[in-house]
Amino acid sequence: MRLRRSNVLEGAMRLLEEEGLAGLTMRRLASALDVRPSALYWHFADKRALLDAMAEELVSGVPDPDETLPWDERVAVLARGLRDALLSHRDGARLHAGTFVSGPHTLRLGNALLAALTDAGLPRAQATGTVFGLLHFVLGHTIEEQARDELRAAKQWDPERVVAAAGDFPELAAGLAAFETASPDERFADGVGGILDGVRYRVGFRKGGRDAASGAVE
Structure with missing residues (x-):
């Protein structure tokens, strides 16, 4: 064949x-x-080209959100869809990190995120930067999530030891203890929620008469 x-x-x-x-x-x-x-x-042409094609294949599984949804719900749907796509294959996030893909599925995802953020009221340049910030968060979170899964499978992850190691820093130890009780889904939703809150703040700040980037009075 x-x-x-x-x-x-x-x-x-x-x-x-x-x-x-x-x-x-x-x-x-x-x-x-x-x-x-x-x-x-x-x-x-080389292994890099193969990895780029594999990254594009992973992103093909990200569904388009309902365009009638509010901007923030569209962003959340896309972020969850990307995470799910990366989690669908072993080392999916590590594979995708560092690639420079310009395939149709990757461009579709970026365009949908940009459209949602400009609909929120961000200037295009700021919205573009926010798209990359969100994508970096999704990739970083998912890399850590998959790495922890591997460590747990090998019985090499001990969250109690991590908390105990911060014993000289009570605030950090308490925060780590709470963090370890949260599920990966909860941690992810909290991180995306923080980014969305930042967008809302920036949009509201601009509407209040100040430029969010410089703080200068308009």
Whole structure:
């Protein structure tokens, strides 16, 4: 059977699930597909190109929000959708971090977030910066979430030890204890909520007669 680009991409996603990002090499992928490594380079110039394509494939699973929803609900839907997509594959967030993807699914996600934030009342430049800040939060949160899952599976994560280590700093210890009782879903929702609150503050600040970025009276 002729090796197609889609075959390589599907095989790479399977290998990611089986071996994790560290185990995803072009040589191993070629072996899994029963082809010579050189056959892969007909479809992807190098491993970076393959990783970019895999990141785009992950983002394809992010659903579009209902455009009739308020701006903040649309942002929350998109953020949750991206997190779910990254969690759908082992090391999904680590795979996506550091890629520079300009595929249609990635652009669709960015455009939907930007539209929601400009609808909120942010100037386009500020809204664009907020899009990247939100995406960085989702990626960072999900990287940590997947890393903790691996540590728990290996029985190497001990939250009580983490809290105890902060014993000389009572406020931090109390905060860590509370943090560890919250579920990943709760932590994620709280982080996204904080970003949305920041957008509301900036919009309200501007409407109040001051520029949110500089603090100068308009």
